[in-house]
Amino acid sequence: MAAASHKPLGAITADDLAAAAPGVDAAALHAALRRALDSRAGAGDPAAVWGELCRSLLRPDVPFAVHRMLYYGCFAGFPSPTPPAWTPDPKEAALTNVGRVMEVRGRELLGDAYKDPITSFPDLYKFSNENPEAYWRMVFEDMGVEFSVEPSCIWRESDAYPGGEWLPGAELNAAANCLNAKPGRSSQDVAIVWRDEGKDSEPLNFMTLEELRKKVCLVANALDALDLPKGSAIAIDMPMNVNAVVIYLAIVLAGYVVVSIADSFAAPAISTRLKISEAKAIFTQDYILRDDKELPLYSRVVEAKAPMAIVIPVRGSLPIKGLRVSDLSWQDFLGRVNDTKVENYAAVKQPAYAFTNILFSSGTTGEPKAIPWTHITPLKAAADGWCHMDIRKGDVVVWPTNLGWMMGPWLVYASLLNGASMALYNGSPNSSGFAKFVQDAKVTMLGLVPSIARTWKNTDCTAGFDWSAIRCFSSSGEASSVDDYLWLMGRACYKPVIEYCGGTEIGGGFVAGSLLQPQALSAFSTPAMGCNLFILDGSGNPLPQDSVGIGELALDPVLFGSSTTLLNADHQEVYFNGMPEWNGKVCMVFLACF
Structure with a gap:
């Protein structure tokens, strides 16, 4: 951080503040700074001083240059390169x-x-x-x-x-668990809150848990009317909107397997994933709407020579033109359900290791690995949310993502299995519309990738919106920036950022943060619960635990929720061959992070 090169807090003058942020009332800011330093916190450690500044002075409307100056000044000369930006109460x-x-x-x-x-x-x-x-x-x-x-x-x-x-002999259905009321919650509590881009001044849309259950049951019954064998793979190539979530849960509830395809993929990438998974059908939309522009989606599915497609019109009831003979409109698909079965469905009980979802690695270095999730994997995702992001009943959770990547299913399970509401914005997160949605939905946990925070900071599109309901942020997918995340924390009165790193193969994280530990910027504070980490030395052997070292990361294979097979590669060869042993078991190499 190079904090030592910054002026210590006590030496900062009103002129320094005026130079950092022209136009502000530097005298008033300096007086507030002196009061914070003279308070009881001022006699304590730098973390206590920083906490007092966050509470008393550093509002979101104070220019970021002031936030930055005071943060670095507070921790000038700090003995660690990762001083705490947040300390638990x-x-x-x-x-x-x-x-x-x-x-x-x-x-x-x-x-x-x-x-x-x-x-x-x-x-x-x-x-x-x-x-x-x-x-x-x-x-x-x-x-x-x-x-x-x-x-x-x-x-x-x-x-x-x-x-x-794990869970030998168990039978369950992960989707059914999402649709059951959790302890302390009722079927009338909100399960999903959403808004469409371009309708930012309109009221929010809400769906209760009971309404979600009924919609999922309707789609599950319609799936059975297709007469596909149970266990068949069924793809979803859609933006992550309410319909996509309903379809996802219905496929799992009915004993089929979701094939996750990102809606940004071109036809060749779609085709590859359909072939590897042997998908029997695919759900898609005619278009994706962005800034009122129609971006083609169904045509890409057709170009990929997909099997039977069920196509949802993005503009409501307008008929879809040019469907292939083998394809169904959304209305015709739902119309196949007998009226007596519309609102109920008996969840298909499955062994714990039965597949629920086939996800894929990025495929940037070759054919993407096809990674199956079981009914165990959703429990890992939800347990990470329960422990590390503290997702609980009454929370509102948003994470801009897509079902084509693991954070899409993660969001479904981490929110609904913990009794929280899932928040979906059908549009770009890099906009004031999304920032207003976070405010209006009273989001309590906001997940993101660092590039989104960078865009927000550079465009100032979050200015003027109240994010005080946020209890924590979470970040994954890319390396984050200290300055960007200091700015981000300041948008929500300095709530912590829980860094989260893991991968599709384990359904969640292997290293993270916690609301019970001090959190430094762009740093992890703990391995994920139930996960042993190892650093391999130059000879490829695990360093003693709790020792300091640099090297390749390896994981203890006794890891709840981790994959046990690949559809198109040798799981043993990819993750275990050539790895050292620890405690009588071969360690698992980790190849890809989200």
Whole structure:
């Protein structure tokens, strides 16, 4: 950060502030700065001083140059290159999912070593690896996960799986769990809130959990009317809107397998994914609307020589022209359902390792890897959201993404399995319309990739919007910038950014942050719960845990939710061959991050 090159906080003058931000009332800002330094916090450590500045002075309308000057001045000479930009408050920490459970069960889980949620968080991380039976049962119970057939145990050794077998004997349906009311919530609570681009001054749209259930059941019944064999792969090539989410859940509920295709792909990329997955049908739209422009989508599907397509008209009830003989309009597809089956559907109970979704790596270095998700993988995604982003009932969660990439399904499961509302903006996130949507929907967890934050900062399109409902941000997909994320935190009164890194192969993250730990900018604070990390030395052997080192990352294969097969490659060869052993098991190499 090179904080030492910046003027210490106590040496900053009104003239310095005026030079950094011409036109501001530098004298008033300097007086407020002096009051913060003279307060009780001013006698403490730099993190306490910074917290006081965030509370008393650094409003979103204060020019960012002032935020930056005070941040670097506060931590000038700090001994660590990653000073905390946010520090948890003990009272708020006790209200998080993890804090609440630890306050009740901390001594039961950790014994006399338990102190409080913040102090004992590292002990809980170790517990999650050393006692997976107790940890995962606790998480499933708190999330309200329902099994059609209970597992005989949480984990056991198995020659069939490199990391052992999870949830042996269990049967469940991940989509059905999304449609059940969670503890403390009712079927009339909001499941999805959305707005379409160009309608930014209109009221928000809401769908209750019960309304979502009925729509999913309707589509599931219509799928059965296609007479495809259960387990068939069915693709989705659409923007991530309400219809796409309904279709996604219906495919899983009815015992079929989603094939995820990003709506930005050209025909050759669509064709490749359809062939690898052997998809029997595909859901798409006639167009994608952006800035009132019609970007063709169905025509790309046709060019890819896709199988039967079910095509949704983006402009409501207008008929779609030029459908192939084998294709169906959305209206005709739904019209195949018997009226007596419209609102109910018995979820297909599936073994835990049955496929729910086929996702793909980017394919930038060759044919994309086809990575199946099972009914276990959604629980990993939701558990990460439960622990690391603290997604809980009453929250509103938004993450601009697409079902073609893993963060799309992640958003579905991390929000609905935790009893939160999913927020969808059908348009570009790089706009004031999206910023207004975050305000109007009272978003509490805002996920993004760093390039979006950079665009917001450069265009100032978030100016004037109230983001004070946000409790945390989360970031994945790219390397983030300290300055960009300092700016981002300032838009929401300095709420933390939870960095999150993992991949499609594990359905979530292997390293992250937590609301029970201080958070530095563009830095991780903890491995993901239930995940052992290793750094390999120059000889390819794991360094002792908790030691400092630089090298290739490897993962303990005993990782809940991780993939066990690839459709078009040898899973063992790709992830395990040539890797060292740890604790009697071959470590897993990690190739791709999201």
